[in-house]
Amino acid sequence: MSGGITVLWFKRDLRIADHPALARAADLGRPVLALYIVEPGLWAEPDASGRQWDFVREALGDLAGALAGIGGKLVVQVGEAVEVLDALHRDHGIAHLVSHQETGTLWTYDRDRRVADWAKSAGVAWDEVQQTGVVRRLNTRDTWAAQRNRFMAREQVEVPSGLTWVDAPSDPWPDLGLLDHCPERQVGGRQQGLSLLGGFLTERGKTYRSAMSSPVEGEWACSRLSPYLAFGCLSGREVVQATAARQAEGPGRGWAGSLKSFQARLAWRDHFVQKLEDMPDLDRRNMHSGYDGLRGTDPERLRAWCAGETGVPFVDACMRYVSATGWLNFRMRSMLMAFASYHLWLDWRQTGLHLARVFTDYEPGIHWAQTQMQSGTTGINTLRIYNPVKQGGDQDPTGVFTRRWVPELAEVPDKYLQAPWGWEEAEGLAYPPPVVDVVEAAREARGRIWAVRRGPEFRAEADEVVRKHASRKDRHFVNDRAPRKRAAKRDGRQMDLGL
Incomplete structure (x- = not known):
């Protein structure tokens, strides 16, 4: 073996358990330098926020402790990735760079291309290792589910021992200028994630299937693992296998359906990230170019939606809640996005960035695939325009959630809570009237979207989207390629979570 060190580059994989890249670094047999790069350019992107950075800092502290437990040290340096790696190469002589494959936005995609060019010119071998069910350079969606399932069924990678570690100075924590700190968000780190996983599989998850659609009950019944999966404090495989082990126990009445539903959503998680890959x-x-130029911008509508001041109580309650906590259950995320795209007729790229920033658990692959799905721009998904008044009545029947987050409605009778504009004393409220007529805006949006779908060139491109991105029939997934019998007019070739 020739000289030089191995740099283990941590990215969105802030753990040492079930860490294939760490195992690969150990197998190379060279001294290992464990590195995390704080990239100011990444954190200056419009989808980044202080709440995410605070979560990552806490997770890095947890990771540093885990590495110390096996004799290592986490080196944290600040700068552009190529510059940091080149400086370490000059000081230590890097023979191998090892990291996990990362599926992110164009910013990380372009950065990785620059790193690849640098590694080639510097004579450094870069191994990018799979850590999720996402498949790089996928040839066909027809085999993706099987590949994903095989990966999830493999034994978890053990934490290696006996490594020789390389020390290097860490930089001080930088001031990234991110002011959105969200004190009510979840706390970062693997130990927090493990605690939540255990609680979900033994207690909270029993009512998951029935409660996950409600912002009231879902706060407790949902796993709340999303930020820990997004930043790799937990591996998807260990969560899949822990859930399978709990299923094998036959935990009793009420659990089977909930655990099956949870496994399905873990599979859908990889499915959506694969779209971005x-x-x-x-x-x-x-995703479908037929929607190019369809929507524009309206600064006042965008401001009202971001601030939770649309005059539609359940929409505003959900927006204020997620802004304060960094989390919201899936159905209400979908409603917020759909309301912005259909009722307010705002471009999904603007509204998607706002939600990306307020979600502590921002996972680009899931987020942008869902953003387009809920905006009707994929060309293949069922058109779903939520009625926010009905959703408020269905998901918050007592009004406790809405009244907590929209206290301006304290005096409104229950009958009018979700549609206060119908109350005879509404003009005296310190709450704005609705920015749109909910019924009329939905009708207009539906007509505009379907007008595009009826175009002569639409079908051919939609078929190509199906070929490249749609899920296939598999026991882990809903059969989303066949239209539902009760909705024959819908285009059902892509999934409808039915949440």
């Missing part, structure tokens, strides 16, 4: 500009370009 296969289309790196998913956050910038309509």
Whole structure:
């Protein structure tokens, strides 16, 4: 073996358990330098926020402790990735760079291309290792589910021992100018994630299937693992296998359906990230070009929606809640996005960036695929325009959630809570009237979207989207390629979570 060190580059994989890249670094047999790069350019992107950075800092502290437990040290340096790696190469002589494959926006895609060019010119071998069910350079969606399932079924990678570690100075924590700190967000780190996983599989998850659609009950019944998966404090595989082990126990009445539903959503998680892997500009370009130029911008509507001041109580309650906590259950995320795209007729790229920033658990692949799905721009998904008044009545029947987050409605009778504009004393409220007529705006949006779908060139491109991105029939997934019997007019070739 020739000289030189191995740099283990941590990215969105802030753990040492079930860490294939760490195992690969150990197998190379060279001294290992464990590195995390704080990239100011990444954190200056419009989808980044202080709440995410605070979570990452806490997770890095947890990671540093875990590495110390096996004799290592986490080196944290600040700068552009190529510059940091080049400086370490000059000081230590890097023979191998090892990291996990990362599926992110064009910013990280372009950065990785620059790193690849640098590694080639510097004579450094770069191994990018798979850590999720996402498949790089996927040839066909027809085999993706099987590949994903095989990966999840493999034994977890053990934490290696006996490594020789390389020390290097760490930089001080930088001031990234991110002011959104969200004190009510979840706390970062693997130990927090493990605690939540254990609680979900033994207690909270029993009512997951029935409660996950409600922002009231879902706060407790949902796993709350999303930020720990997004930043790699937990591996998807260990969560899948822990859930399978709990299923094998036969935990009793009420559990079977909930655990099956949870496994399905873990599979859907990889399915959505795969879309971004296969289309790196998913956050910038309509999946179906027939929707190009369809929507514009309205600064006042955008401001009202971001602030939770649309005059539609359940929409505003959900927006204020997620702004304060950094989390919201899936159905209400979908409603917020759909309301912005259909009722307010705002471009998904603007509204998607706002939600990306307020989600502590921002995972680009899931977020931008869902943003387009809920905006009707994929060309293949069922058109779903939520009625926010009905959603408020269905998901918050007592009004406790709405009244907590929209206290301006304290005096409004229950009958009018979700539609206060119908109350005879509404003009005296310190709450704005609705920015749109909910019924009329939905009708207009539906007509505009369907007008595009009826175009002569629409079907051919939609078929290509199906070929490249749609899920296939598999026991882990809903059969989303066949239209539902009760909705024959819908285009059902892509999933409808039915949440």
